[in-house]
Amino acid sequence: MLHTLAATFGFAPLVPLWLLALLGLVAVGLCVLALVYRTKGALFRLAAIASVLLWLSGPQRLHESWHMLPQTALLVVDQSPSMALGQRAEIAQKAAQTLTQNTVPGLNLRTVTVRNAEHDGTRLFDALSQAAADIPPDQFAGAVFLTDGQITDIPPTLPDRLSPTGTTGQHSTLPLHVLLTAQGEETDRHLRILQAPPYAIVGQHATLRVQVDDAGPGTHTGTPATLTVRVNGEDPLELPITTGTPQTLSLPVTHPGQLLTSIAVSPLAGEVSELNNRTITRMNGIRDKLRVLLISGTPNQGERVWRRLLKADPSVDLIHFTILRPPEKDDGTPLSDLALIAFPVRELFQEKINQFDLIILDGFENQNILPHSYLRNIANFVRKGGGLLLTAGPEFVGYGSLQDTPVGDVLPAHVPREGGLIEQAFRPQLTAQGRAHPVTASLPGAPPANSTAPATAGASIAGQWGPWYRALRADTLHGEALLSGPDNTPLLVLDHVEQGRVALLLSDQLWLWSRGEGGGGPQAELLRRISHWLMKEPELEEEQLNASLSGGTLSITHHSATQATPPTVTVTAPDGTLSHVALHASTPENDSTLPAPLGLSTGHMPANQAGIWQVDDGTHKSFAAPQPPDPQEFADLRATATRTQNIVGASGGATIWLGNTPTAINLPTLRLTEGGSNHGAGWIGFPHRNAHVVTGRSATPLLPTWLMLVVSLVLLFAGWWREGRA
Numbered sequence: 204m205l206h207t208l209a210a211t212f213g214f215a216p217l218v219p220l221w222l223l224a225l226l227g228l229v230a231v232g233l234c235v236l237a238l239v240y241r242t243k244g245a246l247f248r249l250a251a252i253a254s255v256l257l258w259l260s261g262p263q264r265l266h267e268s269w270h271m272l273p274q275t276a277l278l279v280v281d282q283s284p285s286m287a288l289g290q291r292a293e294i295a296q297k298a299a300q301t302l303t304q305n306t307v308p309g310l311n312l313r314t315v316t317v318r319n320a321e322h323d324g325t326r327l328f329d330a331l332s333q334a335a336a337d338i339p340p341d342q343f344a345g346a347v348f349l350t351d352g353q354i355t356d357i358p359p360t361l362p363d364r365l366s367p368t369g370t371t372g373q374h375s376t377l378p379l380h381v382l383l384t385a386q387g388e389e390t391d392r393h394l395r396i397l398q399a400p401p402y403a404i405v406g407q408h409a410t411l412r413v414q415v416d417d418a419g420p421g422t423h424t425g426t427p428a429t430l431t432v433r434v435n436g437e438d439p440l441e442l443p444i445t446t447g448t449p450q451t452l453s454l455p456v457t458h459p460g461q462l463l464t465s466i467a468v469s470p471l472a473g474e475v476s477e478l479n480n481r482t483i484t485r486m487n488g489i490r491d492k493l494r495v496l497l498i499s500g501t502p503n504q505g506e507r508v509w510r511r512l513l514k515a516d517p518s519v520d521l522i523h524f525t526i527l528r529p530p531e532k533d534d535g536t537p538l539s540d541l542a543l544i545a546f547p548v549r550e551l552f553q554e555k556i557n558q559f560d561l562i563i564l565d566g567f568e569n570q571n572i573l574p575h576s577y578l579r580n581i582a583n584f585v586r587k588g589g590g591l592l593l594t595a596g597p598e599f600v601g602y603g604s605l606q607d608t609p610v611g612d613v614l615p616a617h618v619p620r621e622g623g624l625i626e627q628a629f630r631p632q633l634t635a636q637g638r639a640h641p642v643t644a645s646l647p648g649a650p651p652a653n654s655t656a657p658a659t660a661g662a663s664i665a666g667q668w669g670p671w672y673r674a675l676r677a678d679t680l681h682g683e684a685l686l687s688g689p690d691n692t693p694l695l696v697l698d699h700v701e702q703g704r705v706a707l708l709l710s711d712q713l714w715l716w717s718r719g720e721g722g723g724g725p726q727a728e729l730l731r732r733i734s735h736w737l738m739k740e741p742e743l744e745e746e747q748l749n750a751s752l753s754g755g756t757l758s759i760t761h762h763s764a765t766q767a768t769p770p771t772v773t774v775t776a777p778d779g780t781l782s783h784v785a786l787h788a789s790t791p792e793n794d795s796t797l798p799a800p801l802g803l804s805t806g807h808m809p810a811n812q813a814g815i816w817q818v819d820d821g822t823h824k825s826f827a828a829p830q831p832p833d834p835q836e837f838a839d840l841r842a843t844a845t846r847t848q849n850i851v852g853a854s855g856g857a858t859i860w861l862g863n864t865p866t867a868i869n870l871p872t873l874r875l876t877e878g879g880s881n882h883g884a885g886w887i888g889f890p891h892r893n894a895h896v897v898t899g900r901s902a903t904p905l906l907p908t909w910l911m912l913v914v915s916l917v918l919l920f921a922g923w924w925r926e927g928r929a
Contacts, residue, residue, distance in 0.1 A: 215261035227256055247921040251914075258911040264903050274344035274875065275311045276889050277334050278302060281350035282318045283325040284836050288351075288476050290865055291384040291842070295349045297865040298382060302347070307873045310344065310889060324355030324835030328362060335364045343367075344889035345377040345856070345881070351384050351842040355835050357850060365854050378856035378881040378889060382870075385842030386863045390419030392428075392471035392480055393838060397449055399484045403456040404491050411452040411484065415444060415468050419841055422471070424448070429469040434462060435826045436775070436817045444468075460741040462486045463826050465777075465815050476840045483815065483828045492520040493560045493738055496551060499525040500567035500598060508714045509565060512730050519734075522551075522559075552577035560738050561590040566711050567605065568598035579609040585703035586613065590737030595675055596711030600624050615682035615698035615707055618675045628670045629689040631724070637685035639802045640764045641743045642697065642732045647725045669721035675709040683745075683764065697736065704737045748772070750818040750827035757810035757827060759818055761786050762803050769804030770820045777814025784808050857882035 216223055230252040237248070280299045286292045303312055315334045317327055331346055343364060348354075360366075365377045395414045403409035415428055424447025433439040434454055444450050454464060467481035497509055513521045552573060556562075562581060585591045591613065598604060600623040606614055632650055637643040650667050674688040682698030688710065696707045716724035736743040745764035750757060759772060769786040776782070786804035810816055810827075818825045844851075844858045851858050861868040874888035881888045 211265055212262065215263055217259050217261050223256065223259055226259070230256065251916075254911055254914050262904070272342055273309050273311050274889055274891060275313055275338050275342050276344045276873075277331060277346040278312050278314045279327050279330055279334070279346060279348050279350075280314060280316045281325055281327060281348065281354075282316055283353075284832065285325065285353050285840055286351055286384070288478075288840060289385075290863065291351050293865040294384040294861055294863075294868055298349055298384075298861055298868055298870050301868075301870055302873065305873065307875060309891065310873065310875050312347075312873070313338075324838075325350070325353055326356040327354050328356045328358060332362060332364065340364075340367055341892055343377065344875075344892065345379060345854070347380045347382060347887070348847070349382050349384065352381070352844055352846055353836070353839055353841070354846060357846055361850065361853055376854050378887070379851055379854040380856040380882065380887045381844065381847050381851050381858045383842055383844060383858065383860050385860060387860055388420050388843055388845075389475040389841040390417070390422055390471060391474050391476065391839060391841045392417050392446070392468065393840075394466065394468045394480055394482055395838070396466075396482060396484060400486060402489050403454075403462070403486050405456050405459050405488045406491070407456055408453045409456050409462075409486055411454065411464070411466075412449050413452060413466060414449045415446045417446050417471055418839060419474075419843075426471075431465075431467045431469075433465045433815065435815065436824065456486075456488045459488045459490055459739075461826070462488050463815050463828050465828070475842070478813075478832075479837045479840055481813065482831060485828075490518070490560075490738070493518055494520045494558060495522070495561045495563065495734070496559045497521060497523040497563045497565065498567055499523070499565045508717050508726060508730070509563065512727055513734075516731070524551075548573060548577065552580050556580050556584050557587070557589075559584075559589065561592065561734060563592045563594075563734075564605065565594050566596050566598060567593070568601065568603075575609060578605075582609045582613045585705060586701040588702040590704050590706075590734075590739075592706045592708075592733060592737055594708045594711055594713065596673065597624055599675060613700045613703075613705055615680065615696040615705055616677035616693060616709065617679040618709070619678045623675055623678075625674045625676055625689050625692070626672065627689055628672055629674065630667050630670050630721075631694055632687045632691075634684050634687050634693075636683050636764060637687075637695075640683060640685050640697075640745060641747070641762070642736050643685045643695070643729070646729060648722075667722065668724035669716055669719070671710055671712040671715055673710060673712055677709060695733075697733075704739070706733050706737055708733075746823060748818060748820050748823040748825045750816065750825040752810050752816060752827040752829050755809060755811050757808050757816055757818075759784060759786060759806045759808075759825075760803070761805070761820060764802060772806065773819045773821075774808060775817040775819070776810070777812045777816065782808060855881050857887050859887070 230249065233252075234246075234249040278299060280295050282292060282295065286295060299314060303314060306312075313334065315330050317325065317330045327348055327350060335343055335346075345365065361376060361379075365379055366375070367377065393416050395416065396411070397414055398410070398412040400409055400411075413430070415430070417423070417426060424445075426446045428444050428446055430442045430444050430450065430452075431439050432442065432452060432454070442450070442452075452466075454462075456462065462485070464484045464486065465481065466484070470477050470480055495513055497513065499509075510521070510523060513519050553576075562584065581591065591610075593605065593614070595618070599606065599618055600620050602620075605611060606617055611617070630650070633643055633646075638649075643649075648668060671688070674692065674694060676689075676692050677696075680693055680696065682696045682705075684693035684696050686693075686695035688694035692709075694709050696709070698705050698707075713726050713730070716726035732743060741747075745762075747760075747762040749760045749762075752758070757774065759774075761770060761772070769788050771783055771785045774782040774784055784806045786806040789803050789805045810829075813829060816827045818827070844860075848858060857871075859869065859871055861870060871882075872886045874886050875891045876888040877891055881890065
């Protein structure tokens with residue numbers, strides 16, 4: 204009220220303010236004296252003086268000329284993924300086009316389109332806040348949402364822009380109108396994953412918890428349904444369930460690597476969509492603690508490297524023994540002083556040998572330590588699926604070495620006694636197979652192909668690994684030689700033996716790399732890869748078939764350690780349709796120095812079906828599935844007013860169902876309202892907030908001079924008259 208009066212009235216004093224104040228004080232003093240002495244007519248004289256002082260203060264009536272500003276309302280159009288169902292998107296586009304074309308004088312309708320849901324669902328209120336930030340508060344009139352009602356960022360109370368501060372009465376809230384792209388409330392069935400472990404132990408069962416919920420008119424919990432579960436390409440399993448109740452699924456983990464589990468529930472009659480009736484979970488099958496037995500023939504420099512590597516791996520359970528001296532050596536030292544515990548030969552190599560995943564013999568010289576029956580057990584351990592790694596030095600060319608025992612039957616190379624030991628400086632090189640094999644491909648600091656750098660023991664050489672000084676020369680070889688030594692002799696050989704695997708390193712000086720000799724080398728990474736290849740880690744297999752699905756395209760990658768012709772693979776779609784895709788040779792992106800025919804081939808094909816896709820090259824199978832959609836966006840696919848009804852009611856807005864077809868939508872008209880309701884039959888409105896700009900001002904005297912003169916004289920005569928009657 205005071206602000207309004209100040210804008211309507213003002214003062215333009217005819218005398219300086221100090222003089223006006225002085226005259227006022229004199230008048231008040233005279234009045235007080237007159238009252239003290241009971242002078243008759245004093246009040247009339249005081250009123251006369253006050254009227255003169257009021258006239259001298261120059262009271263004025265102020266007049267403004269101003270221009271009304273148009274109101275601005277936001278039209279927020281939801282084009283998130285859930286709007287792709289049915290004709291929702293077309294209805295929203297048609298409604299938005301019609302509303303923007305039917306202009307209302309004094310009202311601007313600004314359109315904001317929300318397209319990408321990303322991973323947080325549909326956030327229309329965020330879009331409202333951002334779009335309204337540059338609209339002056341007194342010109343903002345409200346908003347219209349064109350949506351299916353699935354909004355994830357609905358605030359508990361009205362946003363600040365819809366509840367402006369400092370306003371009362373009819374403009375205390377601004378309307379939010381919601382136009383829904385459907386005929387009415389819909390029903391939907393939704394499959395939820397409550398718990399799914401990212402990893403599972405091979406040979407055990409993984410536990411998943413799921414729940415099926417029905418939503419919409421006429422639905423209730425406890426409805427019977429059928430759950431269909433399929434792991435990779437295995438036969439599906441059907442389970443009876445009831446809605447609204449968590450269900451526990453126990454799935455066997457049969458192999459390491461990725462496990463895709465497809466889960467689907469039977470549809471609900473009349474539901475809006477079956478998109479959220481199925482889902483795919485991803486788990487990685489991992490081995491439990493890998494048990495490794497490390498036997499060091501004698502204390503040596505490489506022993507510490509092995510222990511540090513295997514102890515640092517949390518997935519490895521290491522048992523390590525070092526042979527301090529052979530049994531035939533007798534110098535009278537008491538047995539109690541030779542070792543803390545006796546070497547449990549029978550327990551390790553007969554009773555519990557099959558409990559290990561990998562046996563490492565590091566510089567092991569037999570010398571009757573192990574009977575032939577136990578050595579035969581090691582060979583059988585490999586044939587039945589175990590892993591064996593040997594690092595060989597001078598002890599390998601002596602009499603009674605391991606290659607002359609039953610273990611020699613599973614070794615990939617034989618070293619002769621004469622000329623088998625080479626003692627000279629050399630730098631390990633990758634062979635052609637080594638550049639393609641996952642165990643040695645892309646090792647850090649690998650020398651380039653066809654390197655001719657001298658194998659000297661001097662300072663480090665760029666692009667070269669550090670030198671070694673001793674190696675063994677094999678006279679027979681089978682398997683894959685990945686590293687070469689002096690004169691291109693095999694240095695690291697890998698081989699498959701029936702169900703198991705063997706790795707033979709024909710030198711005992713790998714430990715020099717850990718000391719940084721001549722620049723060092725990737726000894727830890729090489730040993731880790733060899734160990735895990737022997738324990739059959741899927742990522743290190745020579746023959747690999749991988750598939751991935753993204754953006755509606757199935758990408759297939761085939762890796763072979765041999766330079767074979769790229770294969771043609773068979774692709775099985777989720778609905779059982781078969782397709783054949785020819786792969787083409789490809790150069791690895793991370794090593795441009797490699798030639799194209801390296802055993803890496805790729806292929807692509809469109810893949811738009813939801814579910815698990817299977818790729819088969821005749822020997823290996825791989826599975827792929829699209830990434831799951833935004834869980835919030837597809838959690839509920841109904842068109843519904845239940846989520847927004849509270850906040851729409853608090854704003855004084857309206858909820859209107861537009862219908863199911865864009866050609867016959869129930870679209871309201873727009874209005875500007877001056878008070879009262881902001882919606883009615885067939886229309887929605889926005890309040891006119893009288894926003895304006897002042898274009899000019901003028902002032903007129905509030906009291907004319909002649910009037911004030913008359914009033915003052917009348918009051919003075921009244922005072923004299925009252926005094927004269929005394």
